[in-house]
Amino acid sequence: MSLAVRVRSAITAALDAMVRAGDLAADAVEGSTWVLERPKRPEHGDLATNVAMALAKRAGQPPRAIAEKLARALAESDVIAAAEVAGPGFVNLRLHPRVFQDEIQEVLRAGAGWGRAPAATGERIDLEFVSANPTGPVTVASGRNAVLGDAVGRLLEATGHRVTREYYINDRGNQVRKFAESVRAAATGKAPPEDGYKGAYVIELAGWLRGAEPALLDGDDVDALGRACVTWMLRGVPGSRTLPGIRPSLADLRVHFDVWFSEESLYRWGAVPAVMRQLEQGGHLLRKDGALFFQAPEGSVEDKDRVVRKSDGTWAYFASDVAYFADKIARGYDRLIAVLGADHHGYVARVRNALSALGLPPDRFEALLYQLVFITKGGEAVKSSKRAGNFVTIDEVMDEIDEAAGRKGAGADALRFFFLSRSANSNVEFDIELAKKKSLDNPVFYVQYGYARLCSIHRKARTIGLVAPARAGLSGTDLAKLVHPDELAIAHKLADFPELVAEAAKLREPHRIVFYIQELARDFQSYFTRLKGAGDPILPRDSARAVPGWEATWDLDKTHARLAWIEAIRLTYAQALALVGISGPERMDRPAEESPEGAEDTGAESDA
RNA sequence: GCGCCCGUAGCUCAGCUGGAUAGAGCAAUGGCCUUCGAAGCCAUGGGUCGUCCGUUCGAAUCGGACCGGGCGUACCA
Secondary structure, three states: OOHHHHHHHHHHHHHHHHHHOOOOOHHHHOOOOOOEEOOOOHHHOOEEEOHHHHHHHHHOOOHHHHHHHHHHHHOOOOOEEEEEEEOOOEEEEEEOHHHHHHHHHHHHHHHHHOOOOOOOOOOEEEEEOOOOOOOOOOEHHHHHHHHHHHHHHHHHHHOOOEEEEEEEEOOOOHHHHHHHHHHHHHHOOOOOOOOOOOOHHHHHHHHHHHHHOHHHHHOOOHHHHHHHHHHHHHHOOOOOOOOOOHHHHHHHOOOOOOEEEEHHHHHHOOHHHHHHHHHHHOOOEEEEOOEEEEOOOOOOOOOOOEEEEOOOOOEOHHHHHHHHHHHHHHOOOOEEEEEEEHHHOHHHHHHHHHHHHOOOOHHHEEEEEEOOEEEEEOOEEOOOEOOOOEOOEHHHHHHHHHHHHOOOOHHHHHHHHHHHOOOOOOOEEEEHHHHHHOHHHOHHHHHHHHHHHHHHHHHHHHHOOOOOHHHHOOOOOOHHHOOOHHHHHHHHHHHHHHHHHHHHHHHOOOHHHHHHHHHHHHHHHHHHHHHHHOOOOOOOOHHHHOOOOHHHOOOHHHHHHHHHHHHHHHHHHHHHHHHHOOOOOOOOOOOOOOOOOOOOOOOOOOOO
16 A cells, blocks of 8 residues: 555544544535645655645634644554644644655565556557658657657556557648659759758758659659658668658657558548538538638637638648548547647647537547747757758757767657656757757766666675565565665655656656656765765675674665665666656766867867 | 747746745855765755735635737648
8 A cells, every 4th residue: 555545544544533532523524625745844744734724614623723633643543653733734744664664665566567557447549749741850849749749658658548659641732742842853953942942851862762763753743752752751761861760760769659640641541521521511611712611610719710622622731630630539549649839739729629520529639738949059049940951850969969978879868858857838948059068967867877876786786695685575674674764755755656657647747757756866866975974885895894704793684675775766766767768777887088178189279 | 919838046947736934957156085886965155936916824826917938820731
C-alpha cells in the first residue's frame, strides 16, 4: 500500500473515531473533500492536512478545535509518529521512519513496473504529432513537437493506455507541387519558381533524383514527382548530411511512429469526396463565390465558414482533414490527440465542428497545444522558413552536441531535456549560438552524471564483494538501518513518483517528470557530498579495509540497507528518464578539456 | 475588434485543480577535493509574483478591468 494511502486511511480512521466519540457530526465528514500535501517547510512535518479547516463550517466548530481533537485521535495510529496543530488549523504530521523504509521495499518489489499502471487498462489513443510538411528536413521548431508528443506518448503508455503514434504526411497540394517544381528546376539548373523552395537540400535532392528517378524528373507528371520527393525526404538520401531524412532524424531523437498516414491516400480511396457528400447531405456545405464552404453548425460561436473546395475546383486542406479525423474515429480510438503549435489553435474548433456535423463525437478530439519556438542567433531573431532555406535542423544541433560531449545520443538528450524542461504553454527561445557554444552546460548532463554515480556506487560495491540486496531480493536486509534524515526524505520523494506519473499523464505535462528528476538528482548529490564530509561513507574505504579484521567494526547491515536504498533511487531515476526518453548512462567520462587558448599555440592567429 | 497562450529574482523558467516565511538553474560573491564519480557540494546576496479591484479565514494561484508580449482570425498547410 502506498504511503499516501496509508496516511489517508489513518486520518479517516481517526475521524471515524471522533464521530463515534461524539466529537464530530457524522454528516460533516460525509462527502467532505480535503487534501494531504507536502509542506514546503520541513518544520511543518512530512505531510500536512487541511481536513480540520475543510470540515469546520459543516461541523460547526472552529478549525483549530477539530484539529486538536484529530491530533489526539491520530496518536493511536501506527503510521503517524506525531501530529501537531499549526496556523489556522493545519494538522502537521510526522511519519514513523518505518513508513519510509517500507517504501523502499515497494519500489524494489515493483522493479521496472514502478510508477506504471497495468498495461492496456486505459483508453485506445491515437496520438498524432510532428506531421511537419515533408518539404524540408526536421527543424528545431518541429523538434519541440516531436519531443513533446513522444514524451506524452510514453506517459500515456505508462498509465495504461494503448497509444498509436501517427505522422500525417501532407503529400499532396500546393506545397508539394511547389516543392516538386523547385526540385525539377534545380535539376535543370534553373532558378526556383516564385515562392519555391531554395535550400541547399533542394539541390541535393535534385542531384539524387537524377540518378534514382530520372524519368520522373524529366516527365511532366508533377504529382508523381512530388510523391517521389516526399518519399525521399522521409527516407533520406543515403550518406547525405544535408538530407538525413525525416524518419531517421526523428529516430535519432528517439521518436518513432507506428503509422505514417498519407494525405494523398484519402483521395486515392475516395474518402474525401465521400465525407464531403455526407456533409452536403446533412446540409453543412454552402456554395459561395464559386467555392464550397463548410458551414459551422448552429450555435458554434467558435468558428466561421471554412472553404473545403476552392473556386478552382481543387480541395482545400481542410477537406482532407475532415476525412482524416473521420477515418481515425472509424478506426475505433477512444481518443484522438493531436500535438499542435499554438498557431494552429483555431483548428481545434474547426475539427470539432466538422465531427459534430458528421454525427461523430467531437469530444474525442483533443488538441495538445504548445507555444512556438523562436529561433535566435546571438540574441537576434532569425526568421525561419523552409522555403527560403534558412532554418536550423535538429541534426545539426544534435551532431554538434554529440561531438562536444564525445557521445552519440548526447545531443538527443540535451534537446529533449531543453524542450521538456518547460511547460508547453511557455514560449521557447532557441539560440543557435548559445546552444552550440554552451552545449555542455545543459542541466541534462548533471542529471545523467547523477545517474552514472548511482551506478558507480554499485560497481564499487561489487568490487569489494558487496551486492545490492535489491538485486537478489531483500531477504535479510534491515531497512530500519536507514535513519539519516536525507535517506528518509529521499525515500519519501520516491513514494511520490507513481502519483506524479499519473498526474503528469493526465495533464499531458512531461515537464513535471523532468523537474522531478532534477530534484532527485540534486537531493542525492547533496546528501552524498555531505555524507563524505561527515566521514560516514556508504562503502568502507580502501584504507579501512586494509586493516585486518575491519569487518568486525563495520556496520554491514547499514551498508546493505543503503545499497538497497540506492538501488531504489536508481530504479526510480531510470523509470523517470525513460518516461521522457532521456538516456541514463551507467558511466560518463568527462569530455576532453579544450586546450586553453593559446597555450601551445605559438602559430598564426586564427581567423585573421 | 474578437479568440487562445504568456507576464514570478539580472537571465531562462517551475509553482497556478487556493494554504503557512514564493523556488530551481544560470550569472555574482565567499568557502569545500589524501581514498565510495567535484559535470559536484555548502553558504551569501538578489522578488511591489505586470497594475488595480473583487471572492475567501487565506490569492502568485480563482473572477473582473486595464497594461505589455506571442499566436490566430486565408479560396496557405
